[in-house]
Amino acid sequence: MEAVRGRAPAIAVAVAHGVFSGSLNILLKFLISGRHFGFLTLLQLCTCSAAALGLETLRRLGRVSVPPFGLGLSKEFAAVCVLSTLQSTLTLWSLRGLSLPMYVVFKRCLPLFTLAIGVCVLRNGAPSPGVLAAVAITTGGAVLAGAGDLSGEPWGYATGVLAVVIHASYLVLIQKTSLESRHGPLTAQYAIAVMATPVLLAGAVISSDATAVWSYPGWKDAGVVALFLSSVAIGCAMNFTTYHCTYLNSAVTTSFVGVVKSVVTITVGMLAFDDVAPSALFVGGVAVNTVGSVTYCVVKFFEIKKKNSYEHLEGGGDAAPANLRQAPRAGEAADASSRLTTEKDAAETRGDAAAGDYLAVWRSVRQLRSPEAGGLVRNVEQQSP
Structure with a gap:
């Protein structure tokens, strides 16, 4: 339990990410399939512009600690911005061409791609056997569930696969940026939203979404307006929790959060939509x-517990002996220096070869260094991508 309490903020933001992500998937499916809302670029534009304007307002009021947007921020987060825009675009297009349960099946392959890309990009060592087993079980379940439903459109499956690959690359790049940048997840969302807004605005104009949306008859329905505004608000919250969860945990953990919330999403999708019927393969x-x-959660729990035990040994078990060893070193150095001078003078005045040999040995002994006490935690296996 101590390990869980120490990771409470990371666990809380992971749960929040799962809630917002699952809610957004359901709302978008209602909006796209149920109300025939096809202005996807405009939806992305509204989400990014709302985040940019909101954070800029809070920054000017001094409510959030975010630096003003400039060339430095654009250089740090340009690559993440490109992948973020591609990922959200492909996600919306795959939701249009796939049933909600089949879309979730594709997303459950995300840990496999995230793990593979993370090992290649982050280069922080191979993941533990437990993590590998959890990823293999999850991917096998996704393949088993998908084998029972091939009723989607071909371009929907193509965008689904591409969306998973881009999403995995996006999460790994967020983790890489978190290790290299001094800025936090809120600054990341602010910079990405500011950079993506003009690009999406141009896309909305080119695709005619900006003009055709005014003739959409659904605006007369208060339910459509509520779905649209809710999707924009939850989209902003989901983007922040994506960055925050990846910063505090890892890219693979963020991808597994999507797997955990998929059960609820699938259940709601089967009850709310009639585009797929549950089969034995799907339920299996x-x-x-x-x-x-569950395997991944158990493995990470024991890995965190093991890491905390190492930190306890470093801070409690080794710190005191190290301090005790530090105290006499000053006195020993002074005594050694005085003895060294005495022996050196004796060797020079008497020309005694034995004394010269003793002096050489003493110098060799003084050059020895004890190993650093802080090396224990640094040798602990780094967190998997």
């Missing part, structure tokens, strides 16, 4: 996915 795949998710 969901069950295997659940086992994989």
Whole structure:
């Protein structure tokens, strides 16, 4: 329990990310399929511009600690911005061409791609056998569930696969940026939203979304307006929790959060939409996915517990002896210096070869250095991508 309490903020933001991500998927499916809302670029534009304007207002009021946008921020987050825009675009297009449960099946392959890309990009060592087992079980469940439903459109499956690859690259790049940048997740969202807004505005104009949206008959329905505004607000919250969860945990953990919340999303999708019927393969795949998710949670719990035990040994068990060893070193150095001078003078005045040999040995002994006490935690295996 001590390990869990120490990771409470990371666990809380992971749960929040799962809630916002699942809610957004359901709302978007209602809006796109149920109300035939096809202005996807405009939806992205509103989400990014709302985040940019909101954070800029809070920054000017001094409510958030975010630096003003400039060339430095644009250089740091340009690559993340490109992948973020591609990922959200492909996600919306795949939701249009796939049923909600099948879309979730594709997303459950995210840990596999995130793990593979993370090992290649982050170069922080191979993941533990437990993490590998959890990823393999989860991917097997996704394949099993998807084998029972091939009723989607071909371009929907193509965008689904591409969306998973881009999403995995996006999460790994966020983790890489968090290690190299001095800025936090709120600054990342601010910079990405500011950079993406003009690009999406141009896309909305080119795709005619900016002009055709005014003739959409659904605006007369208060339910459509509520769905649209809710999607924009939850989209902003989901983007922030994506950055925050990846900063505090890892890219693989963020991808597994999506697997955990997929069970609820699938259940709501089957009850709310009639574009897929549950089959034995599908239910079996969901069950295997659940086992994989639980396996990952258990593995990470014991890894965190092991890491905390190492930190306890470093801070409590080794610190006191190290301090005790530090105290006499000053006195020993002074005594050694005085003895060294005495022996050197004796060797020079008497020309005694034995004294010269003793002096050489003493110098060799003084050059020895004890190993650093802080090396224990640094040797602990780094967190998987």
